[in-house]
Amino acid sequence: MPPPSYKAIEDYGIIGDMHTAALVSKDGSMDFLCWPVFDSPSVFCRLLDKDKGGHFSIHASVAHDGMPLSKQRYLPYTNIMETRWIHEQGVLSVTDFFPVSNHKSPQSDRHLSGYCSCTEPGGNRWKTGAKHSGIIRRVECGRGSMGVKMELFPAFNYAQDGHTVRCNFQSEEGGNNLQTVYFESPQERLQLDIWADNRREEQGLPKAVYHLENRPGHLGQGLVADLEIQEGQSMIFVLHSPEKALPGPTQLASYLSRLESETFQFWTDWSHKCTFRGHYRETVERSLLILKLLTYKPTGAVIAAPTFSLPENIGGSRNWDYRYSWVRDTSFTLYAFLKNGYDEEAEAYITFIFDRVFPPLTQREYTKEQHRPFLPIMFTIRGDSEIPEFELSHMDGYRGSKPVRIGNAAAFHTQLDIYGELMDSIYMYNNHAKPIQYDQWLGIRSHDQLCD
Numbered sequence: 001m002p003p004p005s006y007k008a009i010e011d012y013g014i015i016g017d018m019h020t021a022a023l024v025s026k027d028g029s030m031d032f033l034c035w036p037v038f039d040s041p042s043v044f045c046r047l048l049d050k051d052k053g054g055h056f057s058i059h060a061s062v063a064h065d066g067m068p069l070s071k072q073r074y075l076p077y078t079n080i081m082e083t084r085w086i087h088e089q090g091v092l093s094v095t096d097f098f099p100v101s102n103h104k105s106p107q108s109d110r111h112l113s114g115y116c117s118c119t120e121p122g123g124n125r126w127k128t129g130a131k132h133s134g135i136i137r138r139v140e141c142g143r144g145s146m147g148v149k150m151e152l153f154p155a156f157n158y159a160q161d162g163h164t165v166r167c168n169f170q171s172e173e174g175g176n177n178l179q180t181v182y183f184e185s186p187q188e189r190l191q192l193d194i195w196a197d198n199r200r201e202e203q204g205l206p207k208a209v210y211h212l213e214n215r216p217g218h219l220g221q222g223l224v225a226d227l228e229i230q231e232g233q234s235m236i237f238v239l240h241s242p243e244k245a246l247p248g249p250t251q252l253a254s255y256l257s258r259l260e261s262e263t264f265q266f267w268t269d270w271s272h273k274c275t276f277r278g279h280y281r282e283t284v285e286r287s288l289l290i291l292k293l294l295t296y297k298p299t300g301a302v303i304a305a306p307t308f309s310l311p312e313n314i315g316g317s318r319n320w321d322y323r324y325s326w327v328r329d330t331s332f333t334l335y336a337f338l339k340n341g342y343d344e345e346a347e348a349y350i351t352f353i354f355d356r357v358f359p360p361l362t363q364r365e366y367t368k369e370q371h372r373p374f375l376p377i378m379f380t381i382r383g384d385s386e387i388p389e390f391e392l393s394h395m396d397g398y399r400g401s402k403p404v405r406i407g408n409a410a411a412f413h414t415q416l417d418i419y420g421e422l423m424d425s426i427y428m429y430n431n432h433a434k435p436i437q438y439d440q441w442l443g444i445r446s447h448d449q450l451c452d
Helices: 250-270 281-293 327-339 345-362 418-434 438-451
Strands: 012-016 023-024 029-034 042-044 057-059 069-074 081-087 090-097 134-153 164-165 179-185 189-198 207-213 222-230 231-242 310-312 318-322
Touching: 012 281, 029 134, 057 081, 090 250, 134 250, 164 207, 164 222, 189 250, 222 231, 250 281, 281 327, 327 345, 327 418, 345 418, 345 438
Parallel strands: none
Antiparallel strands: 012 023, 023 029, 029 042, 029 057, 057 134, 069 081, 081 090, 090 134, 134 222, 134 231, 164 179, 179 189, 189 231, 207 222, 310 318
């Protein structure tokens, strides 16, 4: 029997910001996150190793009368996730999202925000990834009172790097609105800000007890918190890079509320562009929202999946890294975008193709003795085709499915059908979005000669 602590893959939801994505289970545990972009090393990977993979969990804790019922949903037309626990003792909800916004403010450059400037004039959209965003987890009690258990155990660089922890707690017991914890590894740093709030000043703040803990398999301490939240009280956990700070305590509550409002507005505005009017509209819109999440905003590349090494069969060895952009898969994604009113996403990918894919194949002159290279079947989110594959032997794999792989050796395969799929993508874009420019037609002509 598989270990009971591995959750079913279908019990996870996804949140993201078109730079990276996180998987959150029905019981409120964030068990997968690569930071800061899709193909970066993992920070949380309990999905692939239950003991040392790392996680960020928030869940209801009751002392008696059985476990609370948990439910999970997306807020309508958004990629904002809500997990709710219902019990006789009370109702608890956790709202999870990456801030996303189209509005640039004077604070965007120095503070955590959802605004991405990578595609602005002068922005470097090919760099590794701007750490402008983060994860916000808002915990709120809607009725009665509920105990809450929070655990944050990062496992940097695919659980290979140790880390140190530094806290600014004035007291292990709450009483301060804002607490901050810093996690630092040799290659990466994360900051957790914890904000306690209430609707009525006379109500007081949630009770909170924090401590650091060592656990077997982990290469650094984790943070554990026991909370008691009453109706009207809330706790907000913000995980982000120290490169982007938060405003001071006097402005923080309104700032976090604005980030959530702008994120909700971003996703609802995007969803309402959908032109599909047939049956199963909600399912189609949800599928399009997921495809949008898998689009790397700085370059327009669309990845196949945000995860690596999930098995085709439990216990099997066909465990591949899908955090890359396949020419074949993306041609079908473009069709879905174009047929449902999302020309901008299609244009971003076509630009990615002409900027990064065509030039190495068409601009160089080859002699008769030289062979023009084949079109790679996949690319990184930055347009590179060199994707070496490695095995992480220290990780157990999902329910014991080994080996755990990163990178993808299939990048060096030759697949002749992708020429047709790429040409079909360009044809659909030319017909349903914008006409292809003259210099782009020259690249297509060279591509067509390459096919011959």
